[in-house]
Amino acid sequence: MTSALPEWMRPPRIEGWFADDLDHLPEAPRHTELIDGALVFMMSPQRIWHAIVVDELRTALRGQAPADIGIMREITIRLDKLNRPEPDVLAVSKPYDTNATFFVPAQVLLVIEVVSPESAHRDRTVKLRKYAEAGIAHYWIVEEEDEAPVVHTYEIDGPTQAYVATGIHRTELRISRPFPIAIDLDGLVSGSGN
Known part of the structure; x- marks a missing residue:
């Protein structure tokens, strides 16, 4: 039937x-x-680990972002006519229209995807390519390794318009772009009641 x-x-x-x-x-x-x-x-129930990491990353970034950068959660990006992905966390330029239902690539400085089993292929390959083709300067993929977050950072290479890996961050993330960021990665999950 x-x-x-x-x-x-x-x-x-x-x-x-x-x-x-x-x-x-x-x-x-x-x-x-x-x-x-x-x-x-999103067909599978969201894991608690995923929700904690998304919330804690957003909080950490909000505390460090300059006044002209907003940190959002789960708002789509209209990449083109046929693509409108919804990243877990994104950093965008202010001001923006608070009545809008999406951002456009020119507004987006950083996209973060926290990998879950059903999103792994899209996050690691499809979105990696699509965000780069749209010109979004920075992309992070957050993986789970022994229950701790590991952040893979990418930056767009101007001549090729493709992402190049800029680091794999365990325990701590310290970078200067798109703005100075320092995050205790081990504390993201352990400090949240886990």
């Missing part, structure tokens, strides 16, 4: 969904992304 798909899950055109369509899908799950015209849903 097959069940019929809800009408809102059917793409409205042969090319698939467009980035602006996400604003008109109130039935879609809260964390719906658009990748290459296809809707991507």
Whole structure:
């Protein structure tokens, strides 16, 4: 026995969904992304580790960001007509329209993805390429290693418009771009009741 798909899950055109369509899908799950015209849903329950790391990274960055940079959680970026991913944390230039439902790449300074089992391929390969092609200068991928966060940092290489790895940070992260940041990585999870 097959069940019929809800009408809102059917793409409205042969090319698939467009980035602006996400604003008109109130039935879609809260964390719906658009990748290459296809809707991507967060289907598995979020792990507590993931939620703690996202919250603590956001808090740490907010405490260190200059006044002209906002630190957001789970707001989509309209990369182009067919792509509107939703990173876990992002740093954006102020001012911005508080009524907007997405940012554009020119506003985004840093994107952070905290890897979960179902997002691993997208975070490590698909989004790595798409964020670079959109010109977003800095990308972090946060992995779990023995229950501690490990941050892989990338920066866009101007001549190739591709990301190059700038470091793998365990225990502590200290960088100067996109703004001076110092984070006790071991304390992110251990200091949150774990």
